[in-house]
Amino acid sequence: MKFKILLLLLLSSSAFANEADECKIVEETADMIIQMRQGGIDLKKVFDDTKDGLMEHQVQLLEDMIADALSKPVYVTMLGQQKVINEFVTGWKKSCLKSNNGK
Template structure:
């Protein structure tokens, strides 16, 4: 699990830092990383394991995003049943994805890209 978590998080956040990635693609990356972070939370992976990944990120925006995801996920409850664990993961993922889309839409409007 630790390798999977490290690998997925590192790759996904590496994509976040790429300026050639379009806004919807960034939100898809956020969605995948949010899933992985909350999955780790529900499996009781220590937050220090995720913090080590965050500390290794060079891009300040990616690092801050990952820190925000960790803080948000680890403030949530760990559920006992697989049904509620899965629901918590999906709700967390959806929430972060929708927030990303909303922020990107605001940024596009501000920059004159969307009416």
């Protein structure tokens, strides 16, 4: 439940964010999602419980992030988990920065 509340707060705050803040929110959301994935949390259930109250573009972003996170393996070791978390977060941050530079 705590994850759902944090995720909803992160995504809902993006409505008030400027472009620089937007990528920080994307980065933090990606970090939370991949950590939940590595922790064995059911991301589809989190999505279903969280999507109400979000704007359409936020729902799409969340769907895309969850699909990407589900494509990543779950590691048992902390080293493996940290590596996949870092790669996932970095990828989403770069993607956001690239899309904002193209505007």
